[in-house]
Amino acid sequence: MSYELLCYQRQALATDLYSEKLAWSMHLALKEKGAADFVPLNHNFGVLFVEATADGQGKLTAKSLLKPWLVQQDETFFVLAIRINADGTKDEASKGAVVPFTTSDFVHYTELPLLKISDNYLQDIQATYQAGSFLLSWQEEDGSAFSLSLASLAERDATLLPRKKLVSWDTPTPKTAIEGALPRNSLEISTELGNYLSKKLTTxxxxxxxxxxxxxxxxxxxxxxxxxxxxxxxxxxxxxxxxxxxxxxxxxxxxxxxxxxxxxxxxxxxxxxxxRADPCIGKWQGYYYFIATNDTDHNHSLAIRRGKTIPELVTAQEIKILDSDMYDHIGNLLWAPEFHIIEGRLCIFHAATPAKFENEQSHVMRLKENGNPMLKSDWEVPRRVVKKDNSPLIEGGITLDMTVIQNKGRHFVVWSQRQLFPDDLGAWLYIAEIDGKKPWKLITDPIVLAQPTYDWENNHTFVVEGPYSLKRGKKIYLTYSGAAVDATYCVGLLTIDADLELLNPQNWVKNNYPLxxxxxxxxxxxxxxxxxxxxxxxxxxxxxxxxxxxxxxxxxxxxxxxxxxxxxxxxxxxxxxxxxxxxxxxxxxxxxx
Structure with a gap:
């Protein structure tokens, strides 16, 4: 039994949940042979987003894609699309160009450099592959249409290749009743690939x-x-x-x-x-402990619950262990606490500030030797996390949501850092190694791990934050959150082989769509x-x-x-x-x- 795979975009029907930026992505749906209609994959959420661009200072400009089109070359699949600005306007850098992607499974994608095929803006694109070459057809903004043939979609400039002017432009589209779907084209794929997509992109x-x-x-x-x-x-x-x-x-x-x-x-x-936001459960000496950001008092205290089992935490009594009146250097916002055991000591990583939001910084509060986590007097004074030379992690910005990854006897931290001055560059994820004896001190320089380059990460604001790791076999999964903290907040995924160097960003693989x-x-x-x-x-x-x-x-x-x-x-x-x-x-x- 073969499958038909539909490529489509969506209308932005409920912009508070699914804005135009998200709708301007590639969506996929499957139909088994003989079935009446396609079944949307990934909950009718996009599976392919285009990367943002960056200037020389690192400032990101969000991009979206329009008119995605599937084409197959033997065992490799390609997606061609028109890149636009995230507000729907024309992208000058993409004038006359298409953005190609390659994939073997429609789950993992590689974005290729822009392929320029015209000197004018494009408004539609089609492609086929046969007899060893790709036939690209496109329609320009004045309605005229052309086609050309080329051997590889990895070309950078095809404007000098011979082209043919088309008499008319027609885009045959498959039919579907999927909510909001704007169908593009479909391909017949193998039973094996169809089964994989069905299992991978449905719950x-x-x-x-x-x-x-x-x-x-x-x-x-x-x-x-x-x-x-x-x-x-x-x-x-x-x-x-x-x-x-x-x-x-x-x-x-x-x-x-x-x-x-x-x-x-x-x-x-x-x-x-x-x-209660940013929740975390930790285990320590036979008990489970629950902690979270307290939105009830506008983030001015941290309290923990204890239970012998996880279900007991739901109704367990909360005990306050820290508030913004205890110490002068953390006199305001207390955010995103996490439990971590480092060198046999229970620690709480959290963010705090002496005053304004703009001074929010990552801190570590460690339990005293033989201390009881339920007693605030048994916790050491929170220490601000510093670089290896004892300088602040950032000047003119904030750090928060620091988490710990322990691997092969080494201790790493990943956190969200946002430069606010002189320009707001958005929140990025950073990674560094720390001293296990002094978990508030880095022993390597901070390295950028991930930026909010996809539309679902920069919807309303350029933010990636809230990282937390999960070790499974030989893999380390690092989930994180993206976009504004509203109804469009999403969870993304970074993956690395545990045998590779965690401080090398090239070793990490980033999912194109949220989990x-x-x-x-x-x-x-x-x-x-x-x-x-x-x-x-x-x-x-x-x-x-x-x-x-x-x-x-x-x-x-x-x-x-x-x-x-x-x-x-x-x-x-x-x-x-x-x-x-x-x-x-x-x-x-x-x-x-």
């Missing part, structure tokens, strides 16, 4: 259970070891505990018994904490600034904030992290998709010896 859902139909045990206590293997729509599996119904129903005597149970699932209704947006989970707007914790069963949990309404306050949520067919994190597997309500009850025959 997995629980579809089947596998468990023993009969077990032989020496006591009922051993029944707790009998688990369910849950299979998901993408073919991935997760082992889950079962709460067996054995209370007052079975004697602990020899015999054969039919036993039922329910697949265990912790329940976290969203939100678990209102007016999580307001389109992923109904009723959760502007999801972002997340952190991870792993429980005793090996389940990874994502803490994040979102808004229960478009203009509602930032509030905390918890959701299990699923791992897809590439073992990459999936952040939108809701409880109903994680455990199918129709597959909750299981049964087995127990033989007690």
């Amino acid at each position: 997995p859902r629980h579809v089947e259970n596998e468990y023993p139909q009969a077990v032989h045990l020496e006591s009922l206590a051993q029944l707790s070891n009998v688990k369910v293997t849950a299979t998901y729509s993408d073919g991935t599996i997760v082992n889950k505990n079962v709460d067996w119904f054995t209370e007052n129903s079975l004697p602990d005597d020899s015999g054969v018994y039919n036993v039922q149970g329910k697949v265990h699932q912790d329940h976290y209704p969203f939100p678990i904490a209102c007016d 999580l947006s307001s389109l992923n989970v109904e009723g959760e707007y502007g999801p972002g600034h997340n952190a991870y914790v792993t429980d005793e069963e090996g389940n990874v949990w994502n803490t994040y904030h979102a808004r229960p309404g478009i203009s509602a306050p930032r509030s905390s949520g918890i959701r299990r992290v699923h791992f897809d067919i590439d073992d990459e994190p999936v952040l939108d597997v809701t409880e109903e998709k994680d455990l199918n309500p129709e597959l909750t009850i299981v049964a087995t025959k127990v033989t007690l010896h």
Whole structure:
């Protein structure tokens, strides 16, 4: 069975959720052979965005793309599009040019240099590949149309190649009822690729259970070891505990018994904490601890909760450990606290300022030896993070959202840094190595790790922030948040092989589209600034904030992290998709010896 892959753009139907900048991107949809219509991928969110441009001082100018078109050359696919300014106006640097991308799987893309084909502005583009060459056709802004043939889309200038003037311009477009879709063209792709895209760009859902139909045990206590293997729509599996119904129903005597149970699932209704943003859960000496930015008092205090289990944190009492009146050098905004254990010491990384927002800087507060995290007197005075020469991380700007990556005995920090003066360059992610004995001090120079170059990262404002790492096998995943802290807030992803040098930005791979947006989970707007914790069963949990309404306050949520067919994190597997309500009850025959 083959698939048809549709390339389309969208109308900006709800600009508070999906602005024109986001709609001006490439979207994809799949249709199985014989199906009535295409099914949108990635929640009808764009999967391909064009890079912003930068001037000599590093100031970014956002760009968008129009009229994307798919073309195939053997096993390689290309996307051609017209680059425009993010406000919809013509991009002078792209006059007469198309921006090509190459991909082998429609998930990972490489943006190629602009290919100039005319001296005039373009308003439409088409392409085919046959007999060893590409045939490009385009329409210019005055309505005239031309075509030319060239051997490679990696060319920089094709204006001197012979061209043919076309009598008319026609763009046959496939039909679809996808909301807001502006179809462009489609390609027939292999069953293998279609299956991959379906599994990769749709949210997995629980579809089947596998468990023993009969077990032989020496006591009922051993029944707790009998688990369910849950299979998901993408073919991935997760082992889950079962709460067996054995209370007052079975004697602990020899015999054969039919036993039922329910697949265990912790329940976290969203939100678990209102007016709590940037949440983080840490583990320390047998307890879980929850901390977050306190929007209730306008970010003037930090409080923590403690529980023996993660579910206990939802209703645990909050204990204040820091406020803006305790120390002169942190007299105002307290933001984005995170727990990290460094050299056997529990630390809280957070941002603070003695006065104005413009003075917000990253700090570290370390627990005293043998201290109790619930006692504010057991925390050392917060120290400002400094460079290796003890100078500030930045002059004329702010630093915040500092997180820690520990790898191969080394300690790295990643943070968001924003130059405000003399010009606002937006918030970028930086990375450096720190001294494990003095986690407030860098031992390498700061290096730019990522900038808000895609439209979903610079929607309303140029910001990437809230990084947090997750180690999985030989990969390190670093999620981060982009855009303004409103309903368009999104979660992006950077990935690196753990054996590579983390301080080399070229070793990191950046996703072109976000992992999580307001389109992923109904009723959760502007999801972002997340952190991870792993429980005793090996389940990874994502803490994040979102808004229960478009203009509602930032509030905390918890959701299990699923791992897809590439073992990459999936952040939108809701409880109903994680455990199918129709597959909750299981049964087995127990033989007690």
